[in-house]
Amino acid sequence: MTTQNTSDRIILYDTTLRDGMQGIEISYSLQDKLDIAKALDDFGIDYIEGGFPLANEKEAEFFRLAGKAGLSHSRLVAFGSTRRPGGTAKEDAHLQALLEAETPTVMIVAKTWLAHVNKVLGTDPEENLHMAADSISHIKERGREVFLDLEHFFDGYKDDPDYALRLLETATQAGADCLVLCDTNGGTLPAEVRDIYAALPQDRLAPLGGHFHNDIGTAVANSLQAVESGAMHVQGTINGWGERTGNADLCVIMPNLTLKMEEKTSAGDSMKKLASLSRFVAEKANLIPDKRQPYVGEAAFSHKAGQHVDVLNKSAHLMEHMPAETVGNTRRIMLSELAGKSTVIKKLQRYGEYDKQSKEVQELTTKLKEKEALGYQYEAAEASFELVIQKTLGLYTPIFTLNNYHLESFKTYQAPSKTVGRIFLKHDHKEVMGAACGIGPVETLDKALRDALKPFFPFINRIKLIDYKVRVINPIEAAASRVRVFITTTDQTRNWDTVGVSENIVEASWEALVDSIEYYYNNYVKDENSPAPFEVDALEGTHL
Numbered sequence: 304m305t306t307q308n309t310s311d312r313i314i315l316y317d318t319t320l321r322d323g324m325q326g327i328e329i330s331y332s333l334q335d336k337l338d339i340a341k342a343l344d345d346f347g348i349d350y351i352e353g354g355f356p357l358a359n360e361k362e363a364e365f366f367r368l369a370g371k372a373g374l375s376h377s378r379l380v381a382f383g384s385t386r387r388p389g390g391t392a393k394e395d396a397h398l399q400a401l402l403e404a405e406t407p408t409v410m411i412v413a414k415t416w417l418a419h420v421n422k423v424l425g426t427d428p429e430e431n432l433h434m435a436a437d438s439i440s441h442i443k444e445r446g447r448e449v450f451l452d453l454e455h456f457f458d459g460y461k462d463d464p465d466y467a468l469r470l471l472e473t474a475t476q477a478g479a480d481c482l483v484l485c486d487t488n489g490g491t492l493p494a495e496v497r498d499i500y501a502a503l504p505q506d507r508l509a510p511l512g513g514h515f516h517n518d519i520g521t522a523v524a525n526s527l528q529a530v531e532s533g534a535m536h537v538q539g540t541i542n543g544w545g546e547r548t549g550n551a552d553l554c555v556i557m558p559n560l561t562l563k564m565e566e567k568t569s570a571g572d573s574m575k576k577l578a579s580l581s582r583f584v585a586e587k588a589n590l591i592p593d594k595r596q597p598y599v600g601e602a603a604f605s606h607k608a609g610q611h612v613d614v615l616n617k618s619a620h621l622m623e624h625m626p627a628e629t630v631g632n633t634r635r636i637m638l639s640e641l642a643g644k645s646t647v648i649k650k651l652q653r654y655g656e657y658d659k660q661s662k663e664v665q666e667l668t669t670k671l672k673e674k675e676a677l678g679y680q681y682e683a684a685e686a687s688f689e690l691v692i693q694k695t696l697g698l699y700t701p702i703f704t705l706n707n708y709h710l711e712s713f714k715t716y717q718a719p720s721k722t723v724g725r726i727f728l729k730h731d732h733k734e735v736m737g738a739a740c741g742i743g744p745v746e747t748l749d750k751a752l753r754d755a756l757k758p759f760f761p762f763i764n765r766i767k768l769i770d771y772k773v774r775v776i777n778p779i780e781a782a783a784s785r786v787r788v789f790i791t792t793t794d795q796t797r798n799w800d801t802v803g804v805s806e807n808i809v810e811a812s813w814e815a816l817v818d819s820i821e822y823y824y825n826n827y828v829k830d831e832n833s834p835a836p837f838e839v840d841a842l843e844g845t846h847l
């Protein structure tokens with residue numbers, strides 16, 4: 304059997320079902336593996352490495368069933384190592400199992416780094432060469448295509464280039480169909496990949512491949528560099544999931560090869576199915592797809608409203624490296640973002656006539672940009688947003704100012720924790736005080752604030768907090784991480800949401816609590832003639 308690489312196209316080799324299974328939180332059932340193999344075949348992947356047939360019954364069963372399923376394009380590959388030191392290939396149970404998987408192609412691994420040959424394998428350099436040669440010719444004689452994975456090739460080459468070359472030559476003479484140079488520890492830089500491929504006498508060797516890990520974030524770059532430097536075969540996993548920080552991501556390599564580098568591959572016509580292949584495998588792995596994944600991630604072609612979107616509408620190629628549809632993704636415009644002036648004008652409509660030149664529009668746009676940079680998000684906190692507008696337009700009346708608050712949490716051996724709090728406010732030129740006892744600091748602060756305001760504002764008794772959410776965030780302009788608190792309040796006929804952001808969770812909660820009370824006062828209590836209150840969700844079952 305000859306190698307599939309009969310033309311000038313780059314061979315795509317997938318190891319999602321073997322190396323990809325080494326990743327944290329990754330586990331596929333037998334049926335998952337069969338479904339993934341089918342999807343890879345449909346996509347046009349040339350080789351599917353199915354795992355090591357001796358590993359367990361599930362792996363062996365996979366080869367039986369996948370073989371029967373009949374893949375239309377892909378070739379199945381059984382993966383294992385060379386014969387044991389000191390033995391013969393013919394009597395090696397391990398090689399026998401690889402043959403019994405009855406795959407058209409067999410991948411065997413040989414060690415390239417002498418430190419590993421000596422310390423891990425416990426044998427000498429010459430025997431390591433014999434092990435590779437015997438294993439390759441044994442499998443070749445039985446009519447299979449044989450690829451050799453050269454484990455730790457780059458580290459081995461840097462340590463002893465002559466020995467690494469001898470292994471390549473030995474494997475070529477023994478009949479290997481492809482020599483895959485592996486960056487097993489994933490620490491190699493693209494320039495090293497370039498130099499090492501360039502230093503090899505490629506015309507005297509079997510075709511070269513590349514297998515890269517992403518420990519320093521260069522797995523895709525190294526794979527592309529390997530192709531630039533003569534490799535005819537690239538390996539990776541779907542979504543880049545694999546051991547440690549992962550393998551080279553085929554979802555990035557494939558569009559780069561076919562769409563950017565104009566290399567021929569057997570998946571060239573499938574790029575429109577790339578995003579769905581990525582999501583299909585994520586679903587099988589039961590992992591949330593990475594939003595920021597190049598090409599296929601949800602954010603790959605997303606844009607915030609504002610000037611950026613204006614340009615995009617006029618000429619998409621100025622803001623996108625390629626149309627999203629090319630890889631089966633979609634462009635997303637985040638309309639809820641507030642940074643653009645046109646969005647602000649729309650929001651101001653119910654307060655009067657404003658245009659892009661209005662002082663208020665400019666002031667509000669700047670204020671919102673600053674707030675968003677600090678981590679505020681108003682999509683889910685319209686009441687806080689309305690308050691920002693009302694403060695800018697001079698339509699807001701504060702009902703108190705804070706002098707100080709004190710909270711003290713305590714816990715004893717047997718009793719649950721408690722918090723006591725006191726708050727001092729200024730209202731109508733007088734100091735007023737509130738006190739409360741609750742379980743946690745936020746609940747206690749809410750109660751103490753109500754205690755202080757109740758005598759002056761009876762509406763306080765009508766409203767209550769019904770939902771509270773906290774999220775840790777890292778906004779653009781903050782060095783330390785912050786928390787964003789969302790609060791939902793109700794007066795039994797309507798709900799409204801407010802937001803607070805701070806490095807301190809109590810402070811963030813305080814901001815959201817104060818917004819909640821001030822919003823209600825300014826929009827429903829203060830003045831019958833105030834603008835029609837902002838429409839809030841009717842109370843349909845609470846979030847408690």
Ligand SMILES: [Zn+2]
Pocket residue numbers: 322487514516
């Ligand atoms: Zn690997």
